[in-house]
Amino acid sequence: MVELGQIVEKVRSKNAGPFWLTIDVFCGNSDVFARVAALPTGRVAALFGVAEAAMKRFDIADLNVVKFSVPRPVVQGTRADRDMHGAAWGCLLAEMPLD
Amino acid sequence: MTRVLIPTGALGLGYERAALALGVANRPDIIAVDGGSTDSGPSYLGRGVSKYSRGSTKAEWRELMLARAEAGVPLVIGTAGTCGADAAVDWLFQITEELAAELGQKLRVARLYSSQNAADLTAALASGKITPLPAAPPISAEILASCTNIVALAGAEQIQAALATGADIVIAGRTTDTAIIAALPLLRGDHAGAAWHGAKVGECGAIATTNPASGTIQIDFDKTGFTFTPLGASARATPYTVSAHMLYENSDPFILHEPGGQLDVTAARYQALNQREVRVEGSRWVPGPYTVKLEGARVAGYQTVALALLRERRYVEAARAWADAVIAETRARVAARLGLAADTYDLEIRLIGIDATMGALENHRPLPAEVGALAIVTAPTEALASEIGKMVNPYLLHHALEENEPMPTFAFPFSPAEMNRGAIYEFCLNHVLHLSEPMSSFRLVVTEVGHG
Numbered sequence: 001m002v003e004l005g006q007i008v009e010k011v012r013s014k015n016a017g018p019f020w021l022t023i024d025v026f027c028g029n030s031d032v033f034a035r036v037a038a039l040p041t042g043r044v045a046a047l048f049g050v051a052e053a054a055m056k057r058f059d060i061a062d063l064n065v066v067k068f069s070v071p072r073p074v075v076q077g078t079r080a081d082r083d084m085h086g087a088a089w090g091c092l093l094a095e096m097p098l099d
Numbered sequence: 100m101t102r103v104l105i106p107t108g109a110l111g112l113g114y115e116r117a118a119l120a121l122g123v124a125n126r127p128d129i130i131a132v133d134g135g136s137t138d139s140g141p142s143y144l145g146r147g148v149s150k151y152s153r154g155s156t157k158a159e160w161r162e163l164m165l166a167r168a169e170a171g172v173p174l175v176i177g178t179a180g181t182c183g184a185d186a187a188v189d190w191l192f193q194i195t196e197e198l199a200a201e202l203g204q205k206l207r208v209a210r211l212y213s214s215q216n217a218a219d220l221t222a223a224l225a226s227g228k229i230t231p232l233p234a235a236p237p238i239s240a241e242i243l244a245s246c247t248n249i250v251a252l253a254g255a256e257q258i259q260a261a262l263a264t265g266a267d268i269v270i271a272g273r274t275t276d277t278a279i280i281a282a283l284p285l286l287r288g289d290h291a292g293a294a295w296h297g298a299k300v301g302e303c304g305a306i307a308t309t310n311p312a313s314g315t316i317q318i319d320f321d322k323t324g325f326t327f328t329p330l331g332a333s334a335r336a337t338p339y340t341v342s343a344h345m346l347y348e349n350s351d352p353f354i355l356h357e358p359g360g361q362l363d364v365t366a367a368r369y370q371a372l373n374q375r376e377v378r379v380e381g382s383r384w385v386p387g388p389y390t391v392k393l394e395g396a397r398v399a400g401y402q403t404v405a406l407a408l409l410r411e412r413r414y415v416e417a418a419r420a421w422a423d424a425v426i427a428e429t430r431a432r433v434a435a436r437l438g439l440a441a442d443t444y445d446l447e448i449r450l451i452g453i454d455a456t457m458g459a460l461e462n463h464r465p466l467p468a469e470v471g472a473l474a475i476v477t478a479p480t481e482a483l484a485s486e487i488g489k490m491v492n493p494y495l496l497h498h499a500l501e502e503n504e505p506m507p508t509f510a511f512p513f514s515p516a517e518m519n520r521g522a523i524y525e526f527c528l529n530h531v532l533h534l535s536e537p538m539s540s541f542r543l544v545v546t547e548v549g550h551g
Contacts, residue, residue: 016350018137018394018526019234024346049460058352063343069350071234077140078525079399079445079477084140088456095463 005094108304114314135178145524183273199549213272254358403488
C-alpha cells in the first residue's frame with residue numbers, strides 16, 4: 001500500500017479567504033497525475049468531512065495538478081478553528097492510501 | 100508599456116536588497132507593495148492593528164521610501180497594517196510622517212480609507228445592495244452593528260483616484276491584493292486581462308519563482324500581455340511557476356473576481372522568454388457589475404488558556420478520558436461556585452500530540468511520548484474567562500484517573516499557568532456591496548508631509 005504523499009511532489013493546503021480551504025496536489029508528471037486524477041471525489045470529501053456536492057475539484061493536466069477546494073467546516077479563526085491558515089489539511093490527503 | 104516594481108509579497112516579509120536596487124535601476128513606473136491579508140485571522144481586523152512589529156515595518160518602509168525617492172515614481176501600499184482598517188492606515192501614515200522628517204523628504208501622501216460604517220451598510224442591506232458570496236454566513240443589521248471594524252476591498256479605480264491626486268505615496272486601506280498592481284497599467288490602457296493576471300501572479304512577490312524568499316519582482320504590462328521578471332540573484336520564473344501561482348490561496352484557479360468584473364485565465368498562454376523570464380498572453384477580463392467585497396470582524400468572547408504536559412505513560416494512553424474528566428470536574432465547580440449555566444461559557448481541552456490539529460478528522464494514532472493538554476476557556480467577559488481558567492488549574496495539575504491512587508502531578512511550563520488572551524474575534528461577512536460609483540464608499544485624504 002502506498003500513500004498519496006509518497007508518489008506526488010507536494011501536497012499544499014491553505015486558506016482561500018476565511019471561508020474556504022484549498023488543497024493543491026502537485027503530481028510532478030503525467031503518470032502520477034493520472035493516478036491522482038483517478039481518485040473518486042467522494043473519498044476526498046469523506047476524508048475532509050464535507051459534502052461531496054460542496055467541493056470544487058480541478059484536474060489540471062497542463063500543470064499535473066489536482067486541486068480540491070472546500071468550504072471551511074469551521075470559519076477561519078472562530079473559536080472551534082484549530083488551524084488558522086489551513087496549513088495541515090493537506091497532511092490528511094498526503095497520508096491517504098491509494099489502491 | 101508600464102513597468103511595475105514589486106519589492107516583496109508583503110511589507111514585513113523581507114526581500115533581497117540587491118534585487119530591490121536592481122528594480123529601481125530598471126526605471127519602474129510605480130512601486131507597489133501589499134501590506135496585509137485576512138490570512139492571519141480575524142483579530143487584526145477586529146482590533147484594527149498590524150500583525151508586524153512597528154520596528155520591522157518602519158525599517159522596511161524606510162527602504163521603500165528611499166527607493167521611491169531614487170526612482171522618482173509613486174509608491175503604493177495596499178491593505179496597510181495587515182487589515183486595512185482606518186486605524187491601520189493612520190498607523191502607517193504616522194510612521195511615514197516620522198520617516199519623511201528623518202529622511203528630509205517632502206512628500207504628498209494620499210490616504211485611501213476603506214472602513215465602512217454599520218448604519219450605511221444596514222441601509223444597503225435593506226435595499227438589496229449587499230449580496231452573499233458562496234459559503235457566506237447569515238447577516239443582519241444586528242450583526243453589522245456588532246462589528247468592531249468593517250472594510251470594503253477597493254479595486255483599481257480607487258487606487259487610480261489616489262494616484263490622480265499626484266501623490267508620491269499612497270497608503271491604501273483594504274484593497275484587493277491585485278488592485279495596487281493593476282491600477283496603473285489599466286489607467287494607461289494596457290491589456291486589461293494581462294493587467295489583472297499579472298497582478299495576481301505578482302501580488303505575492305517572488306512566490307511565483309524558484310526562490311520565494313528573494314522577494315522582488317518586476318512586471319512589464321503592454322497592449323497584448325505581460326512579462327514577468329524575477330530580480331533575485333538566483334530566482335527564476337518558468338511557465339510552470341507562473342501558471343501554478345493561480346492555484347495559490349484561490350478556490351478557483353481560472354477565475355478571479357475583482358471589483359467591476361472577473362479575470363478568466365482559461366485561455367492564457369505561458370512562454371519562457373529565456374532561463375528566467377516568462378511572457379503571458381491570452382488572459383481575459385470580463386466586465387461585470389461594480390461590487391466590492393466586504394470583510395467584518397466582531398468580538399466572539401474572551402479567552403483564557405492553560406497548558407499542562409502529560410508525560411506518564413498511563414496518562415498519555417488515557418489522555419482523552421482524563422481531559423474529559425477534568426472538564427466535567429471543572430464544570431461542576433463552576434456551576435457550584437459561580438452559579439454559571441453550562442451554556443454561558445465554553446471549556447475544551449485539545450490534546451497536542453493526539454489530535455489537536457485535526458480534531459475528529461484525525462486518523463493517525465500512534466502513541467506519543469507526551470501529550471500537551473491545552474485547556475481553552477471562552478467566556479462572555481475577560482474576568483469570567485480568567486476566573487474559570489483559575490478553576491481548571493488545580494485539575495490540570497493533579498486530577499487522578501483513579502479515585503484511590505496517590506495524587507499525580509503534571510508538568511506546567513509556566514507560572515501563572517493561565518494565560519489571558521483577551522477578546523477573540525470572528526469574521527462575520529463574506530458578502531459584496533453593489534456600488535453605483537467606485538469612490539462612493541471610499542474616502543481620500545491628501546496631506547503634505549515632511550520638508551526637504
